[in-house]
Amino acid sequence: MELENLKHGTELIKRGFAKMQKGGVIMDVTTPEQAKIAEDAGAVAVMALQAVPADIRKAGGVARMADPEIVANIIDAVTIPVMAKVRIGHFVEAEILETLGVDMIDESEVLTPADDQYHIDKTKYTVPFVCGARNLGEALRRISEGAAMIRTKGEAGTGDVSEAVRHMKQIMGEVRELAGKNKEELAMVARDIEAPVDLLIETANLQRLPVVNFAAGGIATPADAALMMRLGADGIFVGSGIFKAENPEKMARSIVKAANNYDKPEVLAEVSKGIGAGMKGISISTIAQEESLQLRGW
């Protein structure tokens, strides 16, 4: 066995990491203590942040990558993978997080974009990336830039699941519509939705995205998590929903249990009992368009 055969950061390794997260719940945390609570509750990974999206939304101003000290402390606190967010297009923040040993980078619309034209060239990194998408075209553009995982954008920090539902149904519906189309018709669709034709053909053949597709943006209860799994999500991101809830420990455990028992209403009823109030949240219909995070990125 020759060590020069050793390969790092291949597509197989990056997409493989994302596949290991399937069926799991990834939780936003801002301190090592919260990260441990998430790990104990059965989270498959944590997202290390300076502030959860609900607080980012409230604070306004420019939202940036978390303080590397916070990220490093969270990495030291848990054995599960640690993810962290960078601004769209901010490849230097990404390099910093990679150096820290973050296991996956979220190029996220929750932070203020650093580039209004280009996303990061994610093929250049050893560490895998996850990116948000609202429709198939956006998802395939991100995959062609090297994303190893897609998540719905939803509307982060609201506790309102409706936008995540919309984005998941949109992507699933567009994939279903590809079935039965010939190569020429697929090339036409690719032009219309501004997606690379080879990835679109691969998606049509697989009848799903070529990478895992998680739900994110507004999931606040076990029932929300189960709803997104029923709609075909490969797994769940919960942002403000855990640590803005009345009882984060119980909420975290219940959401993990719900992600596995999404097709069992009697179990969902049981795990939803007595978990305290969910995050207060804000309804999508009251959010002005300029405050909408999902419109960031293209």
Add this chain to the structure above:
Amino acid sequence: MRIGIIALQGDVSEHERMLQLTLDQRGEECDIVPIKHKGLVPSCDGLILTGGESTTLSRLLVTEGIAEEIIDANARQVPIMGTCAGMIVIAKRGDEQVERTGQYLLSIMDIGIKRNAFGRQRDSFEIMLDMDPLKEPYNAVFIRAPAIIEHGKDVNPLALFKDLTVAAEERNILALAFHPELTDDIRIHNYFLDKIFSLAEQE
């Protein structure tokens, strides 16, 4: 014949695809059952524990009541394959990461494991690995992989990387630190099916 894939979390559909591919090439048929709840394990002639997050898998194995069923199946010598996180949860002994998180282990294989033995995700790697009983090297994909750091005398190491055991066998159990389900090379799943079918012939 029925093979169960523990489907609590992780890359379940990848193992399903690989098993089907292997069965097709062998020209054999078999039920492949993803298992999320208790009650199905006792009817299986072979079991697979997939890759995923081992702390999550451990927790759900206990809360879903599947752990006891797997321990019983092992007592009946049902062939069991664990890959990556699956290898961690079947181990008897864990490292300080396992201790610190109070992680539950099925304790059905006489091995001591070290989690994330080769580092974090940026250190994850692919390598052409020499492995018994395969004649040619196997493209092994290691993702935040564990390793076997010590084992009992009945355990047969099958592959080494950097002096650590990354594949081993103990009677009915096959443990791998890497992910044969992520490639298109069916040889390891084929070897596991050999174990299941040869056992069925003896009976």
